[in-house]
Amino acid sequence: MMKIRINLVLAVCLLSLLLSGTAFAHQDGQILQLGLIRNFGYGGLGKIQGNFTLKVNDPPVDLAEVSFYVDGELQEVVLKAPFQYKFHTSEFEDGEHQMSASGVLEDGSTLGSTTIIKTFLSSDQAWSETQGLIVPLLAGVGVLTLLGLGVPFLLGRKKKFILGKYGLAGGAVCPRCGLPFSRPSLSPNMLVGKLVRCPHCGKISVLPQAAPSSLQEAERRYAEEESPQIISKGEDDIKKMIEDSRFED
Ligand SMILES: [Zn+2]
Known part of the structure; x- marks a missing residue:
């Protein structure tokens, strides 16, 4: 199970490397670096839920326009800095989504971007994921506390x-x-x-x-x-x- 997941992650990494590699080659050495910021919500390993901002990190000075895409569908066109797009994961279906962008420079040339792939969770799923993280942690702390107090005592x-x-x-x-x-x-x-x-x-x-x-x-x-x-x-x-x-x- 774990191994399959790791392989999947590797495959996704390789794929995005390949994709960004191709884009890199085609865009004359320049590519927009996408970043994802959590404003409010859950952010686990590759899984997110809540309010997020997709943004261009260190945009080129002559960047004039950025279009943000989720699964290849245009979401928003931004014409001035800061080049960012705010969204809530509930605007999309649960499951894996690919976020990307394209940019236009002042001279009219276009740029691709890196891609970010995340699994969007429903709020229920995010809650159970959070519990999945917290409950074993609390149980562990509880056991340690009992060991610390009880064993020396008895x-x-x-x-x-x-x-x-x-x-x-x-x-x-x-x-x-x-x-x-x-x-x-x-x-x-x-x-x-x-x-x-x-x-x-x-x-x-x-x-x-x-x-x-x-x-x-x-x-x-x-x-x-x-x-x-x-x-x-x-x-x-x-x-x-x-x-x-x-x-x-
Ligand atoms: Zn006694």
Whole structure:
């Protein structure tokens, strides 16, 4: 499917090269360079919908007249600069169209032009093309966001717990191991509390902010269990605690 499309594009390119090549040869080295500007609407790869301006880029100084064609049918004759033709794709049938122009110089000699081939879409088609581009993009962003938030939250390594330090969201007491920890303020709110993961035993639960009395009780429990670590704080440990606390919420 993709290959056929690429071949088609190649064929069209070759054809327009051939066509413009012939025109080039016949027009004494001069040919009008056509440009297409989108004023309003959709412009995808080779597909357009909306309000556009077909114009002559860098016209020769002695250019006196330009006729604009769509599919070989004369659309407009312009007698002075800027040599351009405004149109809406809805003026034409859906499908592929070839835009071209011819020019007349002050001395009466005529010029051909490059051609622009585009598929004109209906507004419905343009909308579905836009959705086709945006929806996967949004889905991708959504997945990345979930990965960014969810994976570290659920699988993340144990976050260093600092006794007596709780973030903006306050502390909680784990219902399984009974130890205190800080509730990360980024954790999702679940009505009765935050969805949190105990850094000590890894239990995931929904917990409200614990009362100071139960936190103190849990802190005592923690101090008893981990007393060797808590008591022997070297200078490095304190430095590390300060470092860690910068990342506290
Ligand atoms: Zn726990």
